Amino acid sequence: MRKIIQHAAALLDRSPEFFRQDIRLYELNRRFLWFIIFRVIVIFCFLVFSFLKNAIFPHIPVAERTFFWLAVFLLLTNIAYYFFYVRQASTIDEQKYSTRISLNVQFQIYIDFIVLGYLVYLFGGIESPLIYLFILHNVISCLFFNKYISLVHTVLSLVIIFFVSLALLEGLLPPRHFLYPQAAAVYYDNPVTYSYHLAGISAIFIIVWFFASNITDSLKRHELKLQEQIDELVKMDREKTRVMLVTTHELKAPFSSIQSYVNVVLGGYAGDFSDKVRDILLKIKARCEILMRMITEMIQLANITSLKEHVDEISMSLVNISELLGSVARHFGDTAAAKGVNIRFAKHEFCGLKGNSEQLDILFNNILSNAVNYSFPGTEINVDIKDSEEKLLVTVEDEGIGIKKEHLEKVFLEYFRTEKAALTNKNSTGLGLTIAKQIMEIHKGRIWMESEEGKGTKVFMEFPKS
Numbered sequence: 001m002r003k004i005i006q007h008a009a010a011l012l013d014r015s016p017e018f019f020r021q022d023i024r025l026y027e028l029n030r031r032f033l034w035f036i037i038f039r040v041i042v043i044f045c046f047l048v049f050s051f052l053k054n055a056i057f058p059h060i061p062v063a064e065r066t067f068f069w070l071a072v073f074l075l076l077t078n079i080a081y082y083f084f085y086v087r088q089a090s091t092i093d094e095q096k097y098s099t100r101i102s103l104n105v106q107f108q109i110y111i112d113f114i115v116l117g118y119l120v121y122l123f124g125g126i127e128s129p130l131i132y133l134f135i136l137h138n139v140i141s142c143l144f145f146n147k148y149i150s151l152v153h154t155v156l157s158l159v160i161i162f163f164v165s166l167a168l169l170e171g172l173l174p175p176r177h178f179l180y181p182q183a184a185a186v187y188y189d190n191p192v193t194y195s196y197h198l199a200g201i202s203a204i205f206i207i208v209w210f211f212a213s214n215i216t217d218s219l220k221r222h223e224l225k226l227q228e229q230i231d232e233l234v235k236m237d238r239e240k241t242r243v244m245l246v247t248t249h250e251l252k253a254p255f256s257s258i259q260s261y262v263n264v265v266l267g268g269y270a271g272d273f274s275d276k277v278r279d280i281l282l283k284i285k286a287r288c289e290i291l292m293r294m295i296t297e298m299i300q301l302a303n304i305t306s307l308k309e310h311v312d313e314i315s316m317s318l319v320n321i322s323e324l325l326g327s328v329a330r331h332f333g334d335t336a337a338a339k340g341v342n343i344r345f346a347k348h349e350f351c352g353l354k355g356n357s358e359q360l361d362i363l364f365n366n367i368l369s370n371a372v373n374y375s376f377p378g379t380e381i382n383v384d385i386k387d388s389e390e391k392l393l394v395t396v397e398d399e400g401i402g403i404k405k406e407h408l409e410k411v412f413l414e415y416f417r418t419e420k421a422a423l424t425n426k427n428s429t430g431l432g433l434t435i436a437k438q439i440m441e442i443h444k445g446r447i448w449m450e451s452e453e454g455k456g457t458k459v460f461m462e463f464p465k466s
Contacts, residue, residue: 022094022227023223023226023227023230024098024220024223024224024227025094025097025098027223028098028101028102028144029089029101031140031143031144032085032101032104032105032144035105035108035140036078036081036082036085039074039078039081039108039112040078042074043071043074043075043078046067046068046070046071046074047067047068047071049064049067050064050065050066050067050068050071051064053067060123060178061122061176061177061178062122062123066122070115070118070119073115074115077108077111081104081107081108084100084104085101085104088100088101088104102144102145105140105144106144106145106149109137109140109141109153112137113134113137113153113156113157113160116130116133116134116137116160117160117161117163117164120160120161120164121164121168121173121176122176123176123178124168124176124177124178125164125165125167125168125169125176126161126165126168126194126197126198126201127177127178128178129178131161131201132204134157134158134160134161134205135157135204135205135208137153137157138150138153138154138157138205138208138209138212139208139212141153141154142209142212142213142215142216143216146217147209147213147214147217150209150212150213151209151213154205154206154208154209157205158201158202158205161198161201162198165194165198169194255288255291255292255295256292258284258288259285259288259289259292262281262284262285262288263285265281266278266281266282266285294431297431297432297435298431300362300431300435301414301431301434301435301438315356316354316355316356317354317355317356317357318352318353318354319352319353319354319355319356319357319360320350320351320352321351321352321353321360321385321392321394322347322348322349322350322351322385323347324357324360324361324364325345325347325364325383325385325394326345326347327361328361328364328365328368329343329345329368329383331365331368332368332369332372335372336372336375336381339372339375339377340377340378340379341372341375341377341378341379341380341381342379342380342381343368343372343380343381343383344380344381344382344383345382345383345384346384348385348387351385351387351392353392353463353465355443355463356442356443359439359442359443360439360443362435362439363435363436363439363440363461364394366432366433366435366436367396367432367436367459367461368381368383368396369432370432370433370459371396371397371398371400371457371459372398373424374398374400374401374421374424374457375398375399375400375456376399376400376401379398379399379400379456380399381396381397381398381399382395382396382397382398383395383396383397384397388465389465390464390465391462391463391464391465392462392463392465393460393461393462393463394460394461394462394463395458395459395460395461396458396459396461397456397457397458397459398456398457398458399455399456400456400457401420401421401424401453401454402451402452402453402454402455402456402457403418403421403449403451403453403457404418404453405451408448408449408451411433411449412433412434412436412437412447413434414430414431414434415430415431416430417430420453436461440461440463443463444463444464445461445462445463445464446462447459447460447461447462448460
């Protein structure tokens, strides 16, 4: 049941991605959606009662049609609340968003109080067990509002209970009883018993409000502190990215010089040298190439990470994914052939996608590079595109070393490499898939893998068309 509610909340969620990075707004949004879902459950229960009340609770003196019309009324108001939320979720103003959502919830609570007050009357006033459902709304009020507003809601719920109960006692409303009228009359005809009952209900409501408001205030303070820590971590991550970008740029020039001098010596422009010196120079050249690859990928990662904060400034254009993939596949053709691996790609006529061509080229290069490096000799790599009106799906499937299930989520972390991958490809930096995931997030897409150790890996890259 919990999973169903979580899936429903995720389906209804229309809050901007920017707001989901703020834990306070995220929690506010999540509580609101849960409130909407809770009301749907109540509507469902009312509909069940409207058809089965006489079979389940024949002694309750409430007509089935009453539950039906209450269900219709709550359904219409719930739809109105949700569409109001959708409209507010389109804003990018944090203050307006939180204020209007809170007003929406407050209005919902008032409407629910009216419906509950009516049901309490139908079920006999103070005799009705439904009076304790007010407590649930008072707790919800504590989740959304400060202790003073939630106290107002608690007092309002008590006023409604007192009004209905005393109006029935004084004959201001037509008499109603819950289940057994004669037994109830004997019990509640005594004013002392009635006043004690009302005093007990008041005490329970105030005690629940006191504890719920203090607990939720503590949670809100924790959320505020947690958000401050998150902001600090984000700031530190930005600084790390900036330092990494500066450092890698400074390292690139000296390593390029080392590579140039090594190539000059290996080319014989500095005179003859022994085979032992040649072996040493070749090792220096190989190590320089690995370090240059790492520096290049670190620069790419730093650039892409910084671009994520300014997505609107990224140059986007219509890219033919089929043509781009075909170019990348041809680029790795010779490397794959030398290893005995065949890349199969059925080129489509045109598969258009709005994106950044440079980043998409880096993305496909990283994924194809992994497929070639980790494939077993004599196998095939299948590259495929599925294009529809709503999304474009690119898959790259190899027959290689594969990945253990427990490592599938970790492979997108920076510098993470499985033991088998490290042994198979010693030149890997462990940044390729991290870069790929960042690029997919910039393009509002998602990337995931399916793999079986020793049998191969299939990478899925799904891009939304909108």
